[in-house]
Amino acid sequence: MKLLEDRIRRDGVVKEGNVLKVDRFLNHQMDIELFQEIGKEFKRRFANENVNKILTIEASGIGIACIAAESFHVPVVFAKKTQTKNIAGEVYTTQVESFTHGRIYDIIVSKEFLGKGDRVLLIDDFLANGKALEGLAQLVQDSGAELVGAGVVIEKGFQRGGDAIRAKGIHLESLAIVESMNDKTGEIVFREQ
Ligand SMILES: O=P(O)(O)OC[C@H]1O[C@H](OP(=O)(O)OP(=O)(O)O)[C@H](O)[C@@H]1O
Numbered sequence: 001m002k003l004l005e006d007r008i009r010r011d012g013v014v015k016e017g018n019v020l021k022v023d024r025f026l027n028h029q030m031d032i033e034l035f036q037e038i039g040k041e042f043k044r045r046f047a048n049e050n051v052n053k054i055l056t057i058e059a060s061g062i063g064i065a066c067i068a069a070e071s072f073h074v075p076v077v078f079a080k081k082t083q084t085k086n087i088a089g090e091v092y093t094t095q096v097e098s099f100t101h102g103r104i105y106d107i108i109v110s111k112e113f114l115g116k117g118d119r120v121l122l123i124d125d126f127l128a129n130g131k132a133l134e135g136l137a138q139l140v141q142d143s144g145a146e147l148v149g150a151g152v153v154i155e156k157g158f159q160r161g162g163d164a165i166r167a168k169g170i171h172l173e174s175l176a177i178v179e180s181m182n183d184k185t186g187e188i189v190f191r192e193q
């Protein structure tokens, strides 16, 4: 998605440790007009899938999932990384290692909000090692819902996540795939799609 690649080139900062900082527009300050274009693009790519629910994971997936949901006219459910007292009843749960927090979370979704008959699209801001999407896919499988695909804003193609998700047969759409990036020069190379 050219608009997105141009924005990453303009405002993205390559940091040490395979981190691409895009907090000027994606996951801290959020450019909602850009999000709306991203949401329309996800809708275009999953138009025939009869999605009835979007599933994401806190925190950074929530904003983009909510704006995308406006294009799909479906509710958003987000997996919580912390157990809270006000989640009533039973939950689906699995473990996810967080890329930027460097720790493992027990993620949870209430059984009330995911189940048989749902056609679920996963949405997230980043795909790196694939842990977040793998965890979400596991929750969908445990719930008996159908996973129709996964949409991510930025895939770091030089990390293992994209290959791992595709190898599971999941329909993955990444709007920008970073082939390589250099924290010394700041250069970012995108995969031709
Ligand atoms: O493919 P992966 O290796 O799982 O990386 C992608 C995940 O990493 C980030 O979450 P993180 O927990 O790092 O931060 P957040 O709390 O800001 O969402 C991002 O929002 C994705 O959910």
Ligand SMILES: O=c1[nH]c(=O)c2nc[nH]c2[nH]1
Binding pocket: 018, 019, 020, 021, 022, 023, 027, 099, 100, 126, 127, 128
């Ligand atoms: O802001 C971010 N930059 C990244 O490179 C990344 N990888 C996973 N999650 C991420 N979030």
